[in-house]
Amino acid sequence: MSSTGKVFDAIVIGGGAAGLMCAAVAGQGGARVAVLDHSETVAEKIRISGGGRCNFTNRDVTVTNMVGENPRFARYALTEYPSSRFIDLVREHRIPFHEKHKGQLFCDNSAQDIIDMLMAECAKGRVQHMRPVTVGEVKPDGDDGWVVQVSGVGELRVRHVVVATGGLSIPKIGATDWGYRLARDLDIPVVETRPALVPLMFDPVQWQPFAAMSGLALPVRVRAPAEKGAPVFDEDLLFTHRGLSGPAILQISSFWQPGQDIEIDLAAGVDWESILIAGKAGGRHLLKNAVLDNMPKRLWDTWLDQPDWHSVAAQRHADLADKPLRALAASLRQWRVRPMGSEGYRKAEVTRGGVSTRALDAVTMQSKAHRGLHFIGEVVDITGWLGGYNFQWAWASAHAAGRAIACGR
Template structure:
């Protein structure tokens, strides 16, 4: 049998977190091997942000990560996020000459292609003399307790290192190579994995329930969307998109990370507008049909479809009863509808759940009770909002780990 090549650290997964960790560790002088089973590097970066990569968010407050992160204990992310901030990654982006711009709510994007971020990370890996093998299937991972070393059986031959970094991501978007390898490795070494479900994902509805709304596919509008009760209530002000099967757009992607099966959504279709007052005032001075009047605040197709649901709304506003107008205003201000499910892993941008943070050390992402084993990025039970927060967690958790890896070779 061929003797195993020995490294200081082996990093599994050449996505955002894996590339960042390998690059930083390599530049510290460690001998690093980076492995990935997929044919193409960092496909999730390539398709993110509409192909422009929403690489971080200026509004992130590392002192209170629970504001923008979900998980059993999102405060776990505080240490790593405080030590590597959005501004730190901006400095790296600008050092590589990548032009960028800010969209609403602190979201930062490349002016050009997301490929620029991939090239940045590959260049940083090259600078650290990282050995990168891809595609490379991993057949088996074991731990030699006597020598404190991880042994990997791969299709490119055996490799070993005292440090193994798992940056394999989650289950979202399987067509670009997502697998459960990281979760299997966690369980193999005795680490708990919290419940996994699709996050930042469109929501779907029963076909019969959605029949009257399917015709609105393509309609988009700003809304306030909420779910949950009392202390568990969460709300977002974002754009909503109607689809043939349900609802999507930033508003729904955001709320999907907080929504649970059986919960109703509460959607204000005209946030900031007192529709009751507007309709009653219009009744005294207008002969417009109600749907035409609503088109001042709603897309015309939505106004027409909504009014078609009730005969009392299919008439000029001056002929409608106050009761009918108030009922219409109340429904539009609090549209209550219960999704039947989600579009699943194929459309989910992230994985909710993952390696339980209680089993990891906050400072360096190392597994408690299993020396030399680290988990970073999406495989961990830390999930960010839409808008660059997940990439910042990838960069920050990778750096926290990379700076702690020991040099042994």
């Protein structure tokens, strides 16, 4: 019972992807649940996700698509609630969707379809919504519960508190560090946070020669050579005025650390060495005037304009030895650059780091030290790759906590 007269078994703080899903599962399992949010509208990140069409999951999601100190923590939740179950739910709600690229599933119409579906699922579970509210102190209430201060409501006494306040990206639509602060106040370790799935920026002076390629997109292979075991991504890269963006860069940004290089194969899938050597036959023109299939002209011009290639570029293609042509092809294949930083939380899709998985139970998402306190979604130190993996983690972790609450665990 609470001092407000409202009786709940659980309150979920944060009405985003994970919070709504958890509330729906717990509510449908018989628990009395309320979702609290400081914003007037729920699930703003779902609304803007996937360019407004929400890449709501991926057909194939495993822990290898997750980043964090211990991605294997996600195994239980992802196995219990695989993407096929979320796809079934989407089908049940007759939401039209399509596969875009590498298993990524998007709504045909709008991300609002997913929000409406989650709200309908919450309604089925008789979930109550309180917003906008400010959540104040969260304190243990004896051995088996929590007391939570809520503006305009008063004290709520519950057995379960679910922290689903998300990460720090896009503060202008309501991201806060509330969940991390609560964890730290309760001595729950938090892995250092930083922007991820984010464009990378370069020193303006060093970048100046490449800025001419702003707007150019091309398929590349990218890796973070200093990060042992980090994956290699074959995706599109986009040159910008300030640096690099596009799916390839967003992916590698989750692995890149300040002070490190990234390595880009700008010739992904094209054997430039053979093309350049074969091009010598009949190549009476200067190398810089060569017209090569698959080589964007802006890239070719910018590349040969670098001091290393001035003299090679000014020779007749036919007169060049194989060695400099091989070196030129290799320079395109192994372009090493050192970003100055990222575009930060303003532009990041997600936050890397968060509440340490060491402190949580993988089955219930509950704090090992604080019974009844659960952390789900992005606030946890599990970050997905680009491609629907972050939402799948939100759904799966939420489902795990929701089941645990419904079962009274």
